Amino acid sequence: MIRALLLVIAFTAAATAAAQGIYRWTDDKGKVHYGSEPPPRAGASEVRERINSYSGPVEVQRAPTSAKAKSAVAGPVVMYSTSWCGYCAQARAYFARKNIQYVDLDVEKSSGANADFKRLGGKGVPLIVHGRDTMNGFSEKAFEALVARSR
Helix, strand or coil: CHHHHHHHHHHHHHHHHHHCCEEEEECCCCCEEEECCCCCCCCCEEECCCCCECCCCCEEEECCCCHHHHHCCCCCEEEEECCCCHHHHHHHHHHHHCCCCCEEEECCCCHHHHHHHHHCCCCCECEEEECCEEEECCCHHHHHHHHHHHC
16 A cells, blocks of 8 residues: 555656756856756746657558547648658658648647657657558658558
């Protein structure tokens, strides 16, 4: 019983810490500091989460089958992206060239898209979903194989 209570307390403390912001500030000597609470003096800025551009090998896998993950797939092709991602720009250009209809969801501008991105196991952008398959990264050959696999 005590062990279970300690586990509940530990998980509650971890969740509370995760919900707090991370702050960055520079002291008078020029040293950069990070902490969960800003210092009493001004000059601290909150550190924002940034999604990485996926630059590893293109990975195609079956998407999770949970109802929440399925609801994230709004059409035949959904791309979770950012405005600054070069691989996302390549995918957009390819989709335009091939006249492929798709839904483009910016994971930095939409909290719902970010939540779906994480639920689908996104490792970086772009994360492309076609049917029940996902693709981390982008290459024309891998996308064509993804579409062929989903048929």
